Amino acid sequence: MLSQLLAEAPRFFTYYNLVFLGQAALNTLLVSLVGCLVGYLAGFLVATARLPQVMPWSPVRGAMLLWTETFRRIPFLVLLMLVFFGFQLSGAQASLFTTAVTAVALRMSALAAENVRAGYESVNPRQWEAALTMNLAPLSALFRIVLPQAWRVILPPSTIHTVSMIKETSLVSQIGFLELTFAARMLNQRGFSALICFGTVLVLYFLISWSFAQVGHYAERRLVHGTRAGQGTLRPVGSIA
Amino acid sequence: MQLQFGQVLAYVPDFLAGACLALAIAFVAFVIGLTIGLLGASLHQFGPRPVRLAVRAYVSFFTNTPQLVQIFFLFFALPEFGVTLSPVQAVLIGMSVNAGAYLTEIQRAGFQSVRQAEIDAAVTLGFSRVQLVWHVIAPHVVKALYPALSNQYIIMTLGTSMAAIFGVEELTGRALNANAISFRSIEIFSLAALIYIGMTIVASGILFGLGRWLFRIRAGA
Numbered sequence: 001m002l003s004q005l006l007a008e009a010p011r012f013f014t015y016y017n018l019v020f021l022g023q024a025a026l027n028t029l030l031v032s033l034v035g036c037l038v039g040y041l042a043g044f045l046v047a048t049a050r051l052p053q054v055m056p057w058s059p060v061r062g063a064m065l066l067w068t069e070t071f072r073r074i075p076f077l078v079l080l081m082l083v084f085f086g087f088q089l090s091g092a093q094a095s096l097f098t099t100a101v102t103a104v105a106l107r108m109s110a111l112a113a114e115n116v117r118a119g120y121e122s123v124n125p126r127q128w129e130a131a132l133t134m135n136l137a138p139l140s141a142l143f144r145i146v147l148p149q150a151w152r153v154i155l156p157p158s159t160i161h162t163v164s165m166i167k168e169t170s171l172v173s174q175i176g177f178l179e180l181t182f183a184a185r186m187l188n189q190r191g192f193s194a195l196i197c198f199g200t201v202l203v204l205y206f207l208i209s210w211s212f213a214q215v216g217h218y219a220e221r222r223l224v225h226g227t228r229a230g231q232g233t234l235r236p237v238g239s240i241a
Numbered sequence: 242m243q244l245q246f247g248q249v250l251a252y253v254p255d256f257l258a259g260a261c262l263a264l265a266i267a268f269v270a271f272v273i274g275l276t277i278g279l280l281g282a283s284l285h286q287f288g289p290r291p292v293r294l295a296v297r298a299y300v301s302f303f304t305n306t307p308q309l310v311q312i313f314f315l316f317f318a319l320p321e322f323g324v325t326l327s328p329v330q331a332v333l334i335g336m337s338v339n340a341g342a343y344l345t346e347i348q349r350a351g352f353q354s355v356r357q358a359e360i361d362a363a364v365t366l367g368f369s370r371v372q373l374v375w376h377v378i379a380p381h382v383v384k385a386l387y388p389a390l391s392n393q394y395i396i397m398t399l400g401t402s403m404a405a406i407f408g409v410e411e412l413t414g415r416a417l418n419a420n421a422i423s424f425r426s427i428e429i430f431s432l433a434a435l436i437y438i439g440m441t442i443v444a445s446g447i448l449f450g451l452g453r454w455l456f457r458i459r460a461g462a
Contacts, residue, residue: 078416
């Protein structure tokens with residue numbers, strides 16, 4: 001096993017293959033980060049529109065609940081196919097990148113909405129009542145009173161979600177978008193052994209997601225030290241059970 | 242272009258059979274993963290330092306790489322060494338080992354939440370390590386971590402969809418086949434999505450009820 005690897009390595013790690021893998025890694029990062037950013041903004045809006053203090057119309061709140069529950073409970077692969085064929089049906093000339101980012105963003109919006117909701121719920125309802133009694137507008141109560149207390153609960157799981165989305169984007173290879181998994185399959189089909197192709201890509205994925213997790217741990221320790229952010233450790237936030 | 246669901250409704254029984262296969266795969270992988278996790282957490286708790294490091298390396302590697310690529314590796318790289326796995330075997334092994342890493346991590350947290358007095362009491366009563374884990378720690382872990390464990394089960398039910406990529410004919414696999422035959426893509430994948438949503442809602446409901454009945458705790462939304 002090792003001798004085979006050593007024999008193949010000089011043929012595999014050429015300049016062009018490394019550039020190819022680097023581009024693929026960049027694509028993986030780009031899709032997951034852009035998708036997560038858009039998804040997080042959408043999820044924030046969805047969670048906020050579920051607050052009775054902010055959104056007085058219950059049909060809208062119900063629609064937001066439906067949105068979250070739907071996109072949380074569809075496997076990413078099926079969601080990807082729906083987005084892919086949905087763009088085709090609508091006649092929009094969407095690039096593979098747009099398709100992939102849309103799918104990531106839809107999924108992330110549901111995860112983020114649950115996450116933000118958990119943050120909102122961690123704030124004592126009296127805080128809302130007091131703020132509204134002081135005649136603050138609902139949105140300014142949200143931004144000045146509730147969010148400053150809620151973000152400590154919101155922040156730590158968001159890095160976990162981002163890392164898990166980086167891993168989920170491996171499924172985007174199924175629609176032919178050139179990211180790490182697709183690159184590994186292409187190199188494998190060009191005649192390199194599956195061991196070296198998928199092994200290299202596994203290591204690359206590990207480096208990316210491990211370093212993101214470290215940044216998350218650091219931010220968590222640094223920003224949320226000694227607050228109640230730790231209380232959610234036994235129950236994963238964004239759980240669907 | 243118009244959506245036509247009439248033609249697709251004929252696929253419903255076929256899809257439901259696929260859903261059963263998906264549930265079976267998720268269940269088997271979950272049980273194996275739970276066993277690996279219990280073993281991993283016990284080794285991490287009681288093992289010597291090298292073993293502990295090995296468990297940590299296992300968890301950190303498998304939780305930081307995509308499940309899909311892990312299964313690709315099993316499916317394509319092992320035959321180069323004479324081990325050929327069928328698609329179902331590759332998916333089951335991949336999912337179990339992957340879930341084992343997550344479940345080790347979850348149960349490790351549970352191990353640390355067992356009160357020292359309970360462990361001391363068991364040791365005083367002459368329990369061996371295995372008895373201690375099985376009779377004292379495991380029941381506690383299952384109860385304390387019920388929400389996290391049931392969440393993992395739901396995630397795994399959704400995760401079975403990637404078996405389709407390897408040609409396993411579970412729900413997504415059947416949807417892909419039906420799509421290739423009828424080209425009613427949106428209708429077919431919406432139907433599959435609906436079945437997944439129904440499946441996970443029913444599973445959530447059952448797990449919630451089970452948790453209430455077994456432990457009198459709330460298992461989440």
